[in-house]
Amino acid sequence: MKKFTITINAYDHYARFEVLSEDNAVSLEQAIVDKLGENVIKWEHIGTKVFASDKYRITYEEVIDDTRPIQTKKVLGVEVGTGASV
Numbered sequence: 398m399k400k401f402t403i404t405i406n407a408y409d410h411y412a413r414f415e416v417l418s419e420d421n422a423v424s425l426e427q428a429i430v431d432k433l434g435e436n437v438i439k440w441e442h443i444g445t446k447v448f449a450s451d452k453y454r455i456t457y458e459e460v461i462d463d464t465r466p467i468q469t470k471k472v473l474g475v476e477v478g479t480g481a482s483v
Contacts (some may be wrong), residue, residue: 400460407408407455410440415460429455 398416406413432438451471 401425401428402458402460403432404456406443409443411443412438412440414438421460 399420400415401418402413402415414432416425416432418425418429
């Protein structure tokens with residue numbers, strides 16, 4: 398199971414939420430439908446000028462909770478983080 402962040406823009410409203418799903422289209426779609434059916438999503442009114450009214454979007458991205466540094470380098474047999482700072 399993977400965690401996905403879902404963003405929906407439709408009918409001048411916006412919602413963003415997370416779902417757990419297998420990494421395939423059918424499972425992800427079912428997870429989104431299940432979450433919508435729970436009626437726990439907060440919809441925000443964004444107005445008519447933000448997006449064209451004829452375009453409705455559902456986007457998703459996988460959430461990766463990886464604490465390792467972006468770049469690593471092996472120094473004396475030990476892998477250390479390099480080149481990335483917060």
